[in-house]
Amino acid sequence: MRTVLAAPPPTLLVIAKAPVPGRVKTRLTPPCTPEQAARLAEAALADTLAALSRMPAGRRLLVLDGEPGPWLPPGWDVVPQVGGGLDARLAAAFAHAPQGAPxxxxxxxxxxxxxxxxxxxxxxxxxxxxxAWYGPAADGGFWALGLARPTPELARRLLDGVPMSTESTGAEVLDRLGAAGLTVRQLPQLTDVDTAEDAADVARLAPSGGFAAAWREVSGLIRAAR
Known part of the structure; x- marks a missing residue:
């Protein structure tokens, strides 16, 4: 019991791009304009950070490509992403996590x-x-990856060279978790916001959030423009 009570809280890492028009959510254009896509990206990021701000954590880190804006809540430290492909950037994010905590x-x-x-x-x-914790995405990718004992070496072993944004991305990561001999807890499957259809689905699932409000605004403008 003493060991359980003394277990350290997790480090929370969010990897993101700053919501700049033309650089984020490009699969939403069309029907969205680049500015509308950035508006949705900012709302999604703000909701994600706000939600995780309510979760017990030892440290909260935003691993960011770009510059922070007024959407950044208090309690989050910002660290820059490394260069390279998404697989390398995901692996490198774990290097910011202190050892000794998940x-x-x-x-x-x-x-x-x-x-x-x-x-x-x-x-x-x-x-x-x-x-390890693994959150599958409906498109075949994954939305969450957790490690009980994170190290840069383990993260690279799990992620380096994994083809990203394919229907088999998540399966490849899950296979590597198994090959590493890790006991994995599955998290619920979620839908990533990539397309307008995804945005509508996610807004229905979380109708009271800022993202849903942004989608109602943007989708209304899209309908009005037709």
């Missing part, structure tokens, strides 16, 4: 994430015996 990495594309469920999954009693 780390959870999520993206900016799932503002509907259930922070209460995540907090339970990473609670000291529930996480006992778990080596």
């Amino acid at each position: 780390a959870l990495l999520v993206g900016m594309d799932t503002p509907q994430l259930d922070v209460a469920g995540l907090a339970e999954a990473f609670s000291p009693a529930v996480r006992a015996g778990v080596d």
